[in-house]
Amino acid sequence: MDPIQSLIKDLADQYGRKRESLLPVMQRVVQKEKYLSEYSMIEIAREMDIPAAEVFGTATFYSFLETKPAGKYIIRVCKTITCAMKGKNQLLFAIQDMLKIKIGETTPDKKFTLLETNCLGWCHKAPAMLINDDVYTEVTPERIREILTGYMKENN
Amino acid sequence: MAYSYQLKRVDFIFRNENDWEKVLSATIKKKPDEIINELISSELKGRGGAGFPTGLKWKLTAESKTKEKYVICNADEGEPGTFKDREILSKVPYKVLTAMAVCGYVTGAKEGFIYLRGEYKFLEEELNKAIDEFQYYCQEINLDFKIKIFMGSGAYICGEETALMESMEGRRGEPRNKPPFPTQAGYRGKPTVINNVETLVHTWTIFKYGAKKFYDLGVQYSRGTKLFSVSGDTPKPGIYELELGMSLQDFVYEFGDGDTKAVQVGGASGFLVPRKKFKDTAIGYEGKLVGISLPTGGSMMLFNSSRSMFNVLDNYLEFFREESCGQCTPCRVGCQQLLLGIKAVKRGEKPASYLDKLLKLTETMQLTAKCGLGQSVANSFSSIVENFREEMIY
Numbered sequence: 001m002d003p004i005q006s007l008i009k010d011l012a013d014q015y016g017r018k019r020e021s022l023l024p025v026m027q028r029v030v031q032k033e034k035y036l037s038e039y040s041m042i043e044i045a046r047e048m049d050i051p052a053a054e055v056f057g058t059a060t061f062y063s064f065l066e067t068k069p070a071g072k073y074i075i076r077v078c079k080t081i082t083c084a085m086k087g088k089n090q091l092l093f094a095i096q097d098m099l100k101i102k103i104g105e106t107t108p109d110k111k112f113t114l115l116e117t118n119c120l121g122w123c124h125k126a127p128a129m130l131i132n133d134d135v136y137t138e139v140t141p142e143r144i145r146e147i148l149t150g151y152m153k154e155n156n
Numbered sequence: 157m158a159y160s161y162q163l164k165r166v167d168f169i170f171r172n173e174n175d176w177e178k179v180l181s182a183t184i185k186k187k188p189d190e191i192i193n194e195l196i197s198s199e200l201k202g203r204g205g206a207g208f209p210t211g212l213k214w215k216l217t218a219e220s221k222t223k224e225k226y227v228i229c230n231a232d233e234g235e236p237g238t239f240k241d242r243e244i245l246s247k248v249p250y251k252v253l254t255a256m257a258v259c260g261y262v263t264g265a266k267e268g269f270i271y272l273r274g275e276y277k278f279l280e281e282e283l284n285k286a287i288d289e290f291q292y293y294c295q296e297i298n299l300d301f302k303i304k305i306f307m308g309s310g311a312y313i314c315g316e317e318t319a320l321m322e323s324m325e326g327r328r329g330e331p332r333n334k335p336p337f338p339t340q341a342g343y344r345g346k347p348t349v350i351n352n353v354e355t356l357v358h359t360w361t362i363f364k365y366g367a368k369k370f371y372d373l374g375v376q377y378s379r380g381t382k383l384f385s386v387s388g389d390t391p392k393p394g395i396y397e398l399e400l401g402m403s404l405q406d407f408v409y410e411f412g413d414g415d416t417k418a419v420q421v422g423g424a425s426g427f428l429v430p431r432k433k434f435k436d437t438a439i440g441y442e443g444k445l446v447g448i449s450l451p452t453g454g455s456m457m458l459f460n461s462s463r464s465m466f467n468v469l470d471n472y473l474e475f476f477r478e479e480s481c482g483q484c485t486p487c488r489v490g491c492q493q494l495l496l497g498i499k500a501v502k503r504g505e506k507p508a509s510y511l512d513k514l515l516k517l518t519e520t521m522q523l524t525a526k527c528g529l530g531q532s533v534a535n536s537f538s539s540i541v542e543n544f545r546e547e548m549i550y
Binding site: 018021022023024027058062063065081082123124125 | 233234235236237238239242273274275276277278306307308309310311312323324325326327328329344385386387388389393394395420424457463467468471472475478479481
């Protein structure tokens with residue numbers, strides 16, 4: 001069994017093979033693999049006995065279930081109204097300038113993926129962003145450079 | 157000029173109380189009927205925005221003869237400008253858990269879920285600790301009720317109660333037709349009480365202090381307090397608990413920056429109120445005798461005169477276009493066309509009268525869309541286009 005197969009089998013053992021377990025299983029695969037490959041989705045379908053098209057349809061509905069390869073750290077910058085008013089664009093420019101990628105792209109070393117997302121629920125501390133599950137609020141272009149430098153240094 | 161100033165700050169929700177064990181054990185000594193009557197007489201209405209009477213919801217579910225029932229706490233707080241539920245779950249989770257357990261006791265449900273949005277995953281660990289401690293006490297007092305967290309994965313529409321249940325069942329978060337309502341056929345087709353996080357905390361207040369204490373706050377038809385998430389052009393953004401029924405003028409007087417041009421009440425799916433209507437607008441549920449009453453899930457976004465209302469509407473429409481589940485045509489195509497339409501008018505490719513056509517389209521969406529998302533796009537669209545028409549054109 002290859003690593004993905006055994007990961008999926010373990011998850012199905014843990015959560016059960018009911019349809020209700022599909023989201024938790026996919027979430028854990030994304031947590032580990034950063035995205036759901038076609039292969040992972042077919043394996044989930046086989047292991048849980050759900051049509052592959054249903055797995056694909058469900059996965060692609062949810063914006064946090066990536067179906068394209070993504071980097072180790074997914075940066076999601078909030079683009080909804082208050083963050084847009086409070087400097088989201090400057091924040092995005094600073095990130096793009098530093099990582100040399102555009103929105104939707106991943107750095108060549110597969111470390112960072114840059115995305116925009118809808119309201120994160122931090123409008124009183126805008127602009128806000130997520131790096132994986134960690135929240136950063138009131139992020140200025142200066143602060144984002146510090147934050148990203150921290151991630152870059154980490155265990156290359 | 158003398159100004160009669162009427163905002164009433166209250167502190168119930170975040171009041172730090174360490175007596176949840178006592179509140180829980182005292183409440184479940186009462187008969188379920190008694191608890192339901194208490195809730196009904198408090199006139200508590202759902203705080204997620206829709207405003208359904210909470211006591212009635214519990215009663216309908218309690219009356220069902222089906223054995224398998226569920227309690228769900230809706231923590232899929234996705235409406236732009238709302239962030240109160242996150243604060244509740246991180247500061248006073250025990251109040252939420254206690255209320256869920258009491259709801260289980262009243263309705264006969266043995267299982268409860270907190271549907272937590274993916275954006276709030278950082279809360280999961282602490283919340284699970286609180287749940288463990290809570291469950292330990294439930295065992296001690298022989299209360300058979302289990303609570304689990306179900307994580308969302310980034311979809312605004314899953315805050316719609318039936319979409320949320322579809323999502324929990326492992327499917328695309330596409331809203332169901334209503335009826336049947338969740339009180340009859342909810343999660344797994346079984347009777348389900350689904351309440352907003354804040355609603356549950358208000359039931360705690362009612363259990364502890366009695367229905368009268370709650371009822372005495374607020375105004376007729378809009379009883380009790382409400383958390384407001386204040387953001388935008390304000391010197392003091394944050395979360396505030398206020399009595400319902402205040403006038404928007406008073407609100408702006410307290411929270412505005414002196415140059416407030418408009419307030420968006422109820423998030424992107426709510427209404428934009430321009431300055432000239434502040435004093436005729438009250439914040440509360442429908443039924444007030446004079447002026448306009450606007451309900452809100454608590455999102456209050458202030459805009460000052462430096463903001464372009466075109467940009468605001470453009471931002472909302474992009475939001476809706478992305479978050480529409482795509483299931484029904486009026487909403488899927490409608491959101492796309494509205495966005496294309498206002499851009500075309502702005503660029504001068506379409507005449508100004510095209511805005512009226514778009515307004516008609518929102519009316520159609522309001523009548524024909526399957527769920528609240530598609531139906532409520534008309535709220536912000538018409539209130540912005542009608543009040544700031546020139547900003548849409550030039």
